[in-house]
Amino acid sequence: xxxxxxxxxxxxxxxxxxxxxxxxxxxxxxxxxxxxxxxxxxxxxxxxxxxxxxxxxxxxxxxxxxxxxxxxxxxxxxxxxxxxxxxxxxxxxxxxxxxxxxxxxxxxxxxxxxxxxxxxxxxxxxxxxxxxxxxxxxxxxxxxxxxxxxxxxxxxxxxxxxxxxxxxxxxxxxxxxxxxxxxxxxxxxxxxxxxxxxxxxxxxxxxxxxxxxxxxxxxxxxx
Numbered sequence: 415x416x417x418x419x420x421x422x423x424x425x426x427x428x429x430x431x432x433x434x435x436x437x438x439x440x441x442x443x444x445x446x447x448x449x450x451x452x453x454x455x456x457x458x459x460x461x462x463x464x465x466x467x468x469x470x471x472x473x474x475x476x477x478x479x480x481x482x483x484x485x486x487x488x489x490x491x492x493x494x495x496x497x498x499x500x501x502x503x504x505x506x507x508x509x510x511x512x513x514x515x516x517x518x519x520x521x522x523x524x525x526x527x528x529x530x531x532x533x534x535x536x537x538x539x540x541x542x543x544x545x546x547x548x549x550x551x552x553x554x555x556x557x558x559x560x561x562x563x564x565x566x567x568x569x570x571x572x573x574x575x576x577x578x579x580x581x582x583x584x585x586x587x588x589x590x591x592x593x594x595x596x597x598x599x600x601x602x603x604x605x606x607x608x609x610x611x612x613x614x615x616x617x618x619x620x621x622x623x624x625x626x627x628x629x630x631x632x633x634x635x636x637x
Contacts, residue, residue: 421567452476456535456563579604591629
């Protein structure tokens with residue numbers, strides 16, 4: 415699920431089809447989970463919410479909340495076995511850095527004990543997702559809502575039929591209204607990305623949804 419490109423959720427069967435094609439032609443399937451991994455979609459990894467298992471998974475900042483720069487690749491057993499008798503001549507200056515490794519262990523322990531993943535999943539399914547859908551039904555500016563867990567995007571359009579993107583001026587106006595109410599937005603093209611922390615509470619979601627509602631109401635009144 416790419417983030418900056420639009421929080422694009424694979425449609426049912428898509429990843430399973432890609433997996434089948436890779437198996438058919440002997441291609442390794444690699445998933446990039448740098449943005450969508452470690453709770454963002456309500457699962458430890460986004461792929462766990464679908465029916466396709468990758469051969470390799472790239473990860474980074476989510477593994478330790480970015481406290482110390484770290485990244486890595488998870489590999490399947492079949493790939494790991496290749497290096498039983500073949501040397502992989504690779505490495506980085508700071509590979510296995512003790513501070514980065516300690517941050518990873520500490521973050522994962524905290525996420526498990528504090529049930530951070532479960533919170534992100536519940537928030538998305540029961541509060542944030544339904545709340546954004548209600549906003550879309552109320553505000554014509556919102557052409558589409560998509561996402562999982564605490565990883566969402568709103569497409570802003572001039573009308574529902576043509577789905578023509580709103581102008582940059584509209585985005586700037588909306589961002590101004592949101593910030594005036596204490597919400598720091600992230601926008602890309604004609605989208606507003608709604609990506610709160612995995613530890614967000616139900617009350618904080620409700621407050622944010624109220625702010626979005628107020629801001630959209632003000633902007634739509636000027637169009």
